[in-house]
Amino acid sequence: MNLHSVQLGEIVKVKDLQQIDSLLSKRLNAFGIKEGCRICMIQKGWFSGACILECQGQKIGLRKKDLMNIKVEQL
Amino acid sequence: MSRLALIGNPNIGKTSLFNTLTNSYEYVGNWSGVTVEKKVGQVKKLQKEIIDLPGVYTLNPISRDESVVTSFLLEDQVDGILNIIDASNFERNMQLTIDILELRKPVFICLNMIDVAKKKGISIDVEKLQRFLGVPVIPISARTGKGVEGIYAAIQDSDRTQQRFTLTYDDLIEEGISKIEALLQHIPEEQRRWCTIQFLMENEAVDAYLKEKEYFEKLVAIRTALEKQLGEPLNKAIAKKRDLYISTIYSEVVIQEKSERQWSEKIDKILTHPILGVPIFLALMFLMFQATFAWIGTPLSDLLDGFVSGTLTETVTNGLKAIGAAPFIINLICDGIIAGVGGVLVFIPQIFVLFFFISLLEDSGYMARIAVVMDRLMEFFGLNGKAFIPMIVSFGCNVPGVMAARTIEQPRERLLTILVAPFMSCSARLPVYALFGAAFFTEHQSLVVFSLYIMGIVIALIVTKILSMTILKNETSVFIVELPAYHVPQLKTLWRSTWEKGKGFFRKAGTIIFAGSVIIWLLSYLGPHGANVNMDESFLAMIGGAFGVLFIPLGFGTWQAGASLIAGFLAKEVIVSTMAIIYGVSEGVLSSTMTTHFTALSAYTFLAFVLLYMPCLATVGAIKRETQSVKWTLFATLYPFVVAYIIALIIYGIGNLLM
Amino acid sequence: MTLLVNILIGSIIFGYAGITLYKSIKKQKKGKCAACSLQKSCSTNTCAPPSKLKDFTQK
Numbered sequence: 001m002n003l004h005s006v007q008l009g010e011i012v013k014v015k016d017l018q019q020i021d022s023l024l025s026k027r028l029n030a031f032g033i034k035e036g037c038r039i040c041m042i043q044k045g046w047f048s049g050a051c052i053l054e055c056q057g058q059k060i061g062l063r064k065k066d067l068m069n070i071k072v073e074q075l
Numbered sequence: 076m077s078r079l080a081l082i083g084n085p086n087i088g089k090t091s092l093f094n095t096l097t098n099s100y101e102y103v104g105n106w107s108g109v110t111v112e113k114k115v116g117q118v119k120k121l122q123k124e125i126i127d128l129p130g131v132y133t134l135n136p137i138s139r140d141e142s143v144v145t146s147f148l149l150e151d152q153v154d155g156i157l158n159i160i161d162a163s164n165f166e167r168n169m170q171l172t173i174d175i176l177e178l179r180k181p182v183f184i185c186l187n188m189i190d191v192a193k194k195k196g197i198s199i200d201v202e203k204l205q206r207f208l209g210v211p212v213i214p215i216s217a218r219t220g221k222g223v224e225g226i227y228a229a230i231q232d233s234d235r236t237q238q239r240f241t242l243t244y245d246d247l248i249e250e251g252i253s254k255i256e257a258l259l260q261h262i263p264e265e266q267r268r269w270c271t272i273q274f275l276m277e278n279e280a281v282d283a284y285l286k287e288k289e290y291f292e293k294l295v296a297i298r299t300a301l302e303k304q305l306g307e308p309l310n311k312a313i314a315k316k317r318d319l320y321i322s323t324i325y326s327e328v329v330i331q332e333k334s335e336r337q338w339s340e341k342i343d344k345i346l347t348h349p350i351l352g353v354p355i356f357l358a359l360m361f362l363m364f365q366a367t368f369a370w371i372g373t374p375l376s377d378l379l380d381g382f383v384s385g386t387l388t389e390t391v392t393n394g395l396k397a398i399g400a401a402p403f404i405i406n407l408i409c410d411g412i413i414a415g416v417g418g419v420l421v422f423i424p425q426i427f428v429l430f431f432f433i434s435l436l437e438d439s440g441y442m443a444r445i446a447v448v449m450d451r452l453m454e455f456f457g458l459n460g461k462a463f464i465p466m467i468v469s470f471g472c473n474v475p476g477v478m479a480a481r482t483i484e485q486p487r488e489r490l491l492t493i494l495v496a497p498f499m500s501c502s503a504r505l506p507v508y509a510l511f512g513a514a515f516f517t518e519h520q521s522l523v524v525f526s527l528y529i530m531g532i533v534i535a536l537i538v539t540k541i542l543s544m545t546i547l548k549n550e551t552s553v554f555i556v557e558l559p560a561y562h563v564p565q566l567k568t569l570w571r572s573t574w575e576k577g578k579g580f581f582r583k584a585g586t587i588i589f590a591g592s593v594i595i596w597l598l599s600y601l602g603p604h605g606a607n608v609n610m611d612e613s614f615l616a617m618i619g620g621a622f623g624v625l626f627i628p629l630g631f632g633t634w635q636a637g638a639s640l641i642a643g644f645l646a647k648e649v650i651v652s653t654m655a656i657i658y659g660v661s662e663g664v665l666s667s668t669m670t671t672h673f674t675a676l677s678a679y680t681f682l683a684f685v686l687l688y689m690p691c692l693a694t695v696g697a698i699k700r701e702t703q704s705v706k707w708t709l710f711a712t713l714y715p716f717v718v719a720y721i722i723a724l725i726i727y728g729i730g731n732l733l734m
Numbered sequence: 735m736t737l738l739v740n741i742l743i744g745s746i747i748f749g750y751a752g753i754t755l756y757k758s759i760k761k762q763k764k765g766k767c768a769a770c771s772l773q774k775s776c777s778t779n780t781c782a783p784p785s786k787l788k789d790f791t792q793k
Binding site for chain 2: 021023024026028030031032034042043044046049050052056057058061062063066
Binding site for chain 2: 736739740743744747748750751752754755757758759761
């Protein structure tokens with residue numbers, strides 16, 4: 001499933017980042033968000049707005065459409 | 076070793092440490108992307124120069140401010156690096172640390188934010204880490220300066236404590252590294268390995284640097300061949316090895332216990348609430364204005380005004396008369412300089428209060444949340460949520476706002492942000508609003524000002540939409556923003572931050588506003604028929620009048636308005652200076668004289684025009700530097716005039732219809 | 735005596751105003767490197783690195 005459909009407060013593992021735009025994936029990489037790392041959904045935006053996630057103790061904001069391209073699996 | 080560089084992730088305390096070490100004050104804010112240029116200072120205790128650089132996650136640059144770091148390491152002399160790391164984000168910080176250690180220059184690791192880590196239940200075995208990395212690790216608290224003595228000691232002792240760092244990659248990669256190193260004759264021996272590895276990881280800044288060398292094609296050939304042999308991207312292969320290494324260190328060095336859920340989590344839930352987020356932000360902004368105008372600013376400002384136009388002017392006049400100064404000089408000083416500069420200085424209370432709130436906003440960490448909350452709206456107009464941060468900075472002054480756009484990765488979005496930043500009402504426009512606000516809208520001052528700030532934002536968004544549909548068509552946009560932990564600002568830091576912004580205001584007053592006032596007074600004193608003329612027959616009136624004709628449809632087609640607006644190009648505050656000189660301020664009657672030339676409607680129209688019409692001299696300079704294009708700078712300077720005219724026309728037209 | 739005082743005050747004021755204005759405009763024109771504190775020890779490339787924005791705006 002994709003990262004956007006995860007429930008608030010749920011922790012999942014990142015499975016596939018292939019479909020992400022290359023510039024964004026560089027950034028995600030730099031943040032330490034890679035395949036295999038754990039990530040948690042903190043807040044979702046209104047009207048397909050930006051969402052807040054937490055990974056390795058760090059909170060970041062990402063857009064819904066990018067989250068839909070990140071495949072995750074449940075723990 | 077005479078030059079040190081501060082390198083580390085964004086928002087990790089580099090600038091705070093810089094301030095502590097150099098005993099100076101450079102701007103600190105709690106969001107990533109505060110420092111966009113390098114800054115230099117002197118560490119007196121060590122007799123060394125230290126350079127503060129923008130924060131990066133890796134040396135491979137993604138946005139323009141990040142490439143400053145790699146370029147700096149490639150081209151400038153640096154003899155030692157202070158690498159600041161954050162205990163609560165260990166693995167991510169280590170990525171950069173390895174990048175730096177491979178450089179094989181003296182490195183001193185400063186372990187910061189231990190208190191934040193402790194709250195999360197994280198602690199680090201400093202001894203072990205030192206043994207792993209082979210360089211000193213010094214626990215510090217950058218904000219308070221605790222532990223800084225350890226840094227001095229480590230640097231002075233550096234010959235003993237530095238060990239050469241080597242992370243060995245897989246055989247195939249190591250082979251490739253040797254081949255490339257052999258070709259890099261231009262680079263000092265110690266740094267060749269680092270340069271090679273960065274090159275293999277396709278570091279754009281390194282590529283650009285090596286492109287000019289004759290052997291560049293051979294390098295690329297080796298890289299491509301190596302990648303083929305490995306069967307996977309070089310980046311990934313190298314990253315794998317590094318990750319493994321970092322995990323090893325992590326498991327030995329970091330101790331993670333259960334963490335307590337903090338109060339900041341709860342606050343965050345409310346502030347970034349999907350539905351309440353935007354209204355809360357607007358409400359907070361309105362409160363800011365209430366405090367700035369109604370509650371604190373205006374009362375204080377009135378007191379100041381009474382002093383300047385009363386006691387001060389009297390004293391100076393008497394003093395000058397006593398030493399036998401001519402009426403020309405007395406006039407110049409009292410009706411020119413004191414009126415002009417004083418007319419602006421009386422608004423110091425409002426300006427400082429506003430700066431205080433902006434500092435509060437920046438230091439607390441709320442800025443990044445605003446970017447998230449506003450992103451959807453910004454996206455609709457063709458901008459990035461991150462663009463909101465330069466916009467808020469622009470509320471203080473457009474110049475740093477324009478520069479803050481460097482943190483936006485996409486060139487198209489960056490240019491758009493730079494083009495519309497001047498619509499953000501800067502602090503220099505405040506005196507104009509305050510002046511007219513007091514004269515025409517006394518009870519509703521804050522509402523009027525609030526409406527102007529909102530108008531600036533709305534117009535900026537609309538213009539962005541138009542531009543992105545026409546000349547700056549859509550590219551893919553990248554939105555990712557780091558949300559730092561909330562932080563209760565220390566009063567000392569807040570004060571310094573506020574003062575730093577306010578200092579610029581004083582500097583302006585003593586230079587440009589002073590010069591502007593003198594010139595304007597002179598132009599109002601001289602006329603085609605001689606000196607000391609009736610103001611309506613002065614040069615100022617002529618020049619202003621010619622320009623003022625343009626504004627008849629807008630309700631303020633007077634020479635007074637025309638002259639003020641021209642002068643406003645120098646610095647927006649000069650609009651107030653000009654008016655103060657023109658309308659004569661000796662008995663503090665400025666406000667009441669204006670009512671004969673403006674109606675409430677034309678006053679509001681005028682304010683809207685001032686809000687939008689043209690970036691000031693300093694901003695134009697900043698735009699030119701950031702875009703490096705004369706064409707775009709001209710565009711950025713002239714198109715707002717058209718926008719301002721149209722909007723003013725609409726406001727005046729509708730206003731008249733309604734009355 | 736009074737003439738001297740007047741000329742003195744006048745020239746200080748106008749002189750200062752003129753210099754200030756001149757300096758301001760000069761500073762804006764010259765650009766970043768002139769206004770930077772690292773001017774003497776810096777090797778120019780670092781403040782204006784190979785910039786994607788430059789390529790974009792020069793189109």
